[in-house]
Each structure stands twice: as structure tokens, then as C-alpha cells.
Amino acid sequence: MLGYIIRRILAVIPVMVIVAVFVFLLLRLTPGDPAAIIAGDMATPAQLERIRTSLGLNDPLHVQFITWVGLLLQGELGTSLISNTPVTSMIGQRIWPTFNIAVLTIVLSVLIAVPMGVLAAWRHRTWADYAVMAFSVLGFSIPVFVIGYIFIQVFSLELRWLPVQGYKAPSEGLWAFLSRAILPCLTLATIYVALIARMTRASMLEVLGEDYIRTARAKGVAEQIVLFRHALRNAAVPIMTIIGTGFALLIGGVVVTESVFNIPGIGRLTVDAVLARDYPVIQAMILLTSALYVFINLVIDLSYTFFDPRIRY
């Protein structure tokens, strides 16, 4: 067991190294001069030279890579080309709105999606099942920002229940936070709910066909205990996996949702960086979110033993 955990953690290293190499090469192998692309059409030769030096573009490739990784390992993600502030402090300032929204979204999604999936599997081939399936196909088909604008139109502009845009930290009052966060969270949750509900349904359908479920029902165990204790716990592993891999979708969604709802988080930071071609920021964001994705999936992998005692390493 301990051996497995150590091996699984060590397996993260080559993945992150390849991600780092890829992100590194992304800038260097772009056709044309990266400095010219970053500086734009109006740059003077002096400006170009300044960017080249600041990015270390004049050194040989392997030297650049080693310096870059060395700085990375010290937690140094580079300096913004636009504001000249360290990228780490830029991200530090804007991580909290994103973090709060993301956590609320994940909690909300699981609370909505898992019961939906269980219901669909339990009432297989009834209208409830078809409704859940229809929702999940729809959730995959409507772009995040269109959902966001529909919510704003209905709840903020027509019904006037909630503010249109903006963000307030939970420290400024719970209602101030929730009233502004609920629409972005629901927007983000739509595709995530679709994904998790679909997997919950599929996984539950498989488990509900097992003999021990029939045995439990035959000996008179209450139906909700059969569903949630006997079945759901055994169906949990694929559901956990999809929550982990779906995290990539959530990151993409965050970038869009923060633009729609004008939330000053790291998603907005990324979009602004792209529009300004602030490459160190984009690079840092890709590295950071990839690391987060790898970490979350590592934790989920390791948690399988908790959800399914049959899994022993």
C-alpha cells in the first residue's frame, strides 16, 4: 500500500517534466520571433532586445531550459511583460475569487449531479431517466457563456433577483458573496453536472444489476439504503474519476465564466494576458493549472481505497 502511494507520487514527476518541456517549447518553437510577437507591430529594436534579454532568448536552448526550470523550482514564475510585477504575486492577488467560485461549483455540482444520476438509474427507462439524459446532452451542447447570458437575462434583468455582474468576497458578507457567486457557479456547474450525472447513471446501472443488490432487496433492506449505501458506494470509483478528469473542463469554464460575470479571478487574468500577449503570465497559468490537474487526479487515485475497500495495492 505504502509502496503504491510512493510509486504513484513519483509517477507525477515525469508527467510534470514533460508538461514543463512542452510549455517551454511552445514559446520557443513558434514560427517567427517570439519577442516580436509579444512586442507587437509598433516595437522598436531596443524594446525587442529588452524582451529578448528578459526572456533569456539569446542563450542556447538547453541553457534557457535549465535556467527556467531552476527558477521554477524556486517558485519563480517570471515577471509580467506588461505590469512588470512578478507573476506569482499577480496570481496570488487574484486566486481567491476563482478558488471560492470553483469550490462552490464542485460542491454544488456533486450535490445536484449524483442524486440526478442515481434517480435516472433507479427509474431506468422512465421519464425521469430521459429527462436526466436530455439535460446531460443539452449541458454538453450549449456554450458556457451562452448559459451565463441566459441566466443574467432571466434572473438579473427580467426577474431582478440578483446583481448582473461583479464579485464580493465572503468576508464582505455572506449574502453579498452568494448573490453574486450563485449565477457564475450555476453556469459553470451545468457542464460539470451533465458529465457527473451521466457517469453516475452509467455506473449505478451496472451496480444495480449485481446479485448482492437483489439479495439486499430480497432481505428487505430499505430502498434508500440499497441505493445510497449498497449501490452508490460501489459505483463511486468511476464517479470520482470523472470528477477528477472533468476538472480540466472546469478550468476552461472558469476562464469564460469570469469574463461573462466580470469576476477578478485568475481566469480573467489569463484572458487579459492573452489579449495583451503577456506570455509569462499565460505560461505560468498553463503550468499551474496542469499541476493542479495532476495533483487532484493523484489525490482521487489514492482515495479509491477509501471508496472501494476491494481495491488494495
Added chain:
Amino acid sequence: MAATPEPAARLQWLFGAVALPRGWRMGAGPIIAAAVLGLIVLAAIFAPLISPHDPMTMDALQRLKGPSDTYLLGTDAYGRDLYSRVVTGARVSLFIGIGAAFVSVLIGLMIGLVSGFFRLADAVIMRIMDSLMAIPSILLAIALVALNGPSIWSVIIAITIPEIPRVVRLVRSVVLSVREEPYVEAAIALGSSMPKILWQHLMPNTLAPLIVQATYICASAILTEAILSFLGAGVSTEIPTWGNIMAEGRIYFQLKPSLIFWPGLMLSLCILSINLLGDTARDLLDPRLKKREG
């Protein structure tokens, strides 16, 4: 269905079954989806013929007009006809969807065949693929487009790179399960060349799952293009795409929400139809999955 039919027979079966629906899944849903998608494809092909106005011509006197006889869905902030723009937008979206699906399936198929057949290459290739999957695709795409400049091909490449690992995994899993089959061993024993074994004996087995995968890639590519253009990191803003129309409509959202809703509706209908057809194809081509997902 116990025996696995040949790929060609499967395809025939697929289209035969769509023509003769039984049950809900193969009933109205896929037929409506096929009809909607067919209409969108026709609209895209004949866009110049069915647009009443030039989608690019600006008219300062006709800014943000409501629907009328001349302007079916009204006009945008530059006085351009929204209906003509939405119809023209279908062209770019479909081209990007089909292009991205084709390129990622082709590249993924090549890599996946090699990875599934040669154990040595497999270890290296799969590590790289695992790493590529860890990079959030939207972020990778906006970074690539930001670097290469906005163009249709930048967007296709940006969408293709994150999709390749998924195709590789799929092809590899099929190859791994087929490579021990007697007919493949016989081909090796008879001294068939390696490309011939890969292409003639292994590749046909991957076709059915790849068709399904291609529909999903197509749908997700159309969606990603819209998101990229919406964020200002997509196709050049001069080209009317659904994403670009919505991106320009953002500022006037409270004034004229139809600038977002019409292209959004077309986009959603298009993706919904492709996804539904993909689900139908999957159910027909993989009876095991159908049993599991109902």
C-alpha cells in the same frame, strides 16, 4: 449481436438502422438531429445564395435595428444584417469542426497504431500523451492562438493538439486487444511488412470507434472555436463566425440580447445534433456500451 461484423458491414448496418428506427434512441431523436444538421450544412454551403445582405457590409444608419422585413433578425452594432452573418458563420464553424476532427483522428490514428504495436515506443508515447492530457485544452488553445496569431488554421491546430491523446488512447486500446488475434499472428508469421500489418489488419478494427470519436471531436471543436473567438483569441474578427458575432454582441447584451441568442441557438442546435448522432452511432457500433448506458 455476438459475432463482431466486418467494419464495412457495421457501417452498412449503421446507416440501415438509422433509416429503420426502432425504440426511442434510434427513433425520432437521431432523425430530427440529422435533419437539423442537414439544414445547417445546406445553409453553410448555400450561404451566399440565401443571405439577403452581404454579411460584411456596414451601414451606419441601420445600427442595432430590430427584426424587420429587410433585416430578418435585425442588425448588429455596425448595421450589418444579423441573419446573413449567422448563416455565413455556419461555414467557418463547420469547417473548423470537420477539419479538427479529421486532423486529430488522422494523427492520433498513426501514433496510436505505432504505440499499440511496438512496446518500446509505447512507454514513451503514452507518457507524453498523459502529460498532454494534463494541460487544460482551453488554456493551451488560447496560448497557441495568441502566439500564432488569429487564423482558422491556428484554431484548428489549437483544438487538435489536446484531442490527439484521446484518439491515441482509443486506437491503442483497440490495437492491444486485436494484436494477439490469430490472423495478426499469422500475418506476422507469413512475413507481411509492418506497415501492411498496421494498415490492413489492425487499422480497420479502429474505424468504428474512431467514427464515434470523430463526431465528439467535431462537436467539441465547434464549441471551442466559439469560446476562443468569444475570448478574443480565435478566428480573425473580420470573419463572421458564431463566436465572433457573440463576442461583438457582448457589449450590447443588455440593449440587444438577440446578438448573442441567435448565434448561440444555432451553435447549440448544431452541437446538440452532432452529439445525438454520435451517441446513436456509438450505441449501434458498440452493443456492450449500449447495454451499460441503456
